[in-house]
Amino acid sequence: MTAVGVMSGPITDRRAVVPLLRRLRSDAGRADPLPVWAELRELGDVVPAPWGGYFVTGFEACSQVLRGRNWLVPDFGWQERQGDTARWREPATREMTRTLSRLNPPEHTFQRRALGNLFDRDTLETLRPRIAAHVTRLLDRLRSHLRADGTADFVPLVGDQLPIHTVGRWLGVPAEHYPRILDFTHRQVHAQELLPTKSELAISARATVEMRDFFTRLVAHRRAHPGNDVLSGWIRHWDAQYPDDRAAADQTLYDLTMFITIASLETTATLLTNAVWFLTRDPDRADWLRRHPEHTDDAIDEVLRYDPPIHLNSRYAAEDTVLAGVPMAKDTTVHVLYGAANHDPRRNENPHVFDIRRKGGHLTFGGGAHYCLGSALARLEARLLLTQLLERFPTLRPIAAPTYAPRMVFRRVTSLKVTT
Template sequence: MIRRLRTVEGQTDPLPVWEGLRALGEVVRAPWGGYLVTGFEACSQVLRSRTWLVPDFAWQERQPDPRRWQELATQELTRTLSRLNAPTHTCQRRALGNPFDRATLERMRPRIAALASGLLDDLEDRLRTDGEADFVHTVGEHLPVRTVGEWLRIPEEHHAHILDFAHRQAYAQELLPTRNELALAAQATREMRVFFTELIRDRRARPGDDALTGWIHHWDAQHPDDRAAADQVIYNLTMFITIASLETSAVLLTNAVRFATENPARAEWLRAHPEHIEDLVEETLRYDPPVWLNSHVAAEDTVLAGTPLAKDTTVHVLYGSAAHDPRRNPDPHVFDVLRGGGHLTFGSGAHYCLGAALARLEARELITQVLERFPTLRPTAPPLYDTSRLVFRRITSLKVTT
């Protein structure tokens, strides 16, 4: 069933796989070791409970074959927030605060709306010229990188390079990456190091009114006698927050446009009831989450959904399976804007996604404008996917027309 997720059919419609895995139980032994967690409540427990940690350096060093974890790209990611446990994780999250609080988002809203409008101008031009356009390459991939680029004051001339190494670096986060994928991720990591190191050096020389300048001031004060230590933390934060905001948001934006426009009656209803665009975004996040799984390890001997698990056991939280658990969301195979159901797409607990509110804002602004400007926009075919991905979804193409 896991192999089916690496096929065109499995990527296009993973729901039979989620159903099949749930039929095997709440906690299912995986062929490569570890366990797959399939039910909503069990997944939520792993994400929220202090009994479960992320696989940090200490855990990696205790593994029978630590070579798997010594790859360049893996080591780089293990230094970022997503792979830190308390107290280091707590310290960095507190230092960041809530980077996308309500006041910040309100300040960003007009500019995000303008960025979306400009990209939709490009889409309109492409549709007028060719009669068809690729939404991913024209809009979906670009709004997230332009948004974070403005927030961190990264010039637009660098955006294409950032997208390119972010796509390649994501292979290091795969469940069972191949040697070739790890080599691609390693090269992407080297390029990231050069790019973000130079960015931080340039911002030190020319500070501004932006988040990166603020991080530099804060961590320089925390490490007044150790510039290298400060630079390492700043690099980890800048690199991680930049690349983490790209592919996941692009998938959300593309899927939201797809679900908003593929059914003419739904599109017309949303235009008449724009207050439910937020509900469309939430149902999109539930129905087809941009992240399919996340790995955690047991901090101690424990029991999960009736299954005894020893300390250091790895479990893989299946977001898609959890969101389609009929005990949490009845008729989960139905896309229902008014469902009001639940999902774990942004995680939960200590590692709840920092950019969740920003991603929702981008989606709301984009869908609002698409519905207003393109009343007859429709996908011409199902999306195309990177079929090698099991962790981070990547939609490579969505053709649309009017």
């Protein structure tokens, strides 16, 4: 680890970031955000945002925000105090604001304690053979496509499929529903973008209705046919917490199943596709990892550091505070830029170099009270996929750079064409 240097001071011009944000939203910026992150960092560890609040670019400052008790997630209370209340009252936005990631203590602590460590060692060991078998099936399919056509798209065939099959089976959702779940989650996520347009919010609102209908039915069906699965366990727990209020129990159960599904799909799919892209675009790199499988976990962490599936997350100041030397009043919003932080040269030397043996630091799974609950599962999926893929497809390589959905917050790779 390199020493974390002194944090740099602020600029005051709120328009300074506008051209950089524009570049981040462009095709070129999505394909390679690294130069823009570097320019943002050069503006300071905290950079004023045009609409008020700040972007946080430095590793140490981002880490302080994510871990600090004086930084809270923007919840309903914060939204009500904003000028633009219409924006926050959008149905798709409200739906997400009720979920774990937008709760603060004491509600957050209450729900998080009830969930416990979702993917402890025993659970992962139980899931491992199923996931490995599914990887085999997906790679069989990839092989058939490659044999038939010479090329194949990794994203729809494997990258998008493994996460939904993993989390779907874990929650006991029948496989026939997976295409529908993938479809509405891709559409719902617009509402979580930084500045969604009206039409994007309308798309999200429609997807939210479908999502609510699906997960409400799932909970009701499982309540009628309880088993020994994770969702049946949650139903027993929340029914006991709210013995006289079935509606409150059902609301919490819906929020949890919906959010955990949505949180696990695109994120893990992006990790899996990025891993294949970063490793196979350089045949020597893939070959080296095949000969050194003991470094698979290091490779996964370098992929996570290099191109985080979530690019931005927000917090607000619970009280007047100072961040990287900049005084911030209570309620000030800050946007943590995970990618800029992960590429901070004060934390990771030569950050633009993809180096499997780096053992660097990253904030890709967040930090503190909201640290990702699915990191161990995502890592397991990536490990099982890479282990089989590198063995079975030693000459796999991309034929073009990946394409990305037009988003800034939730990165989604829409296509990665490969051949052997």
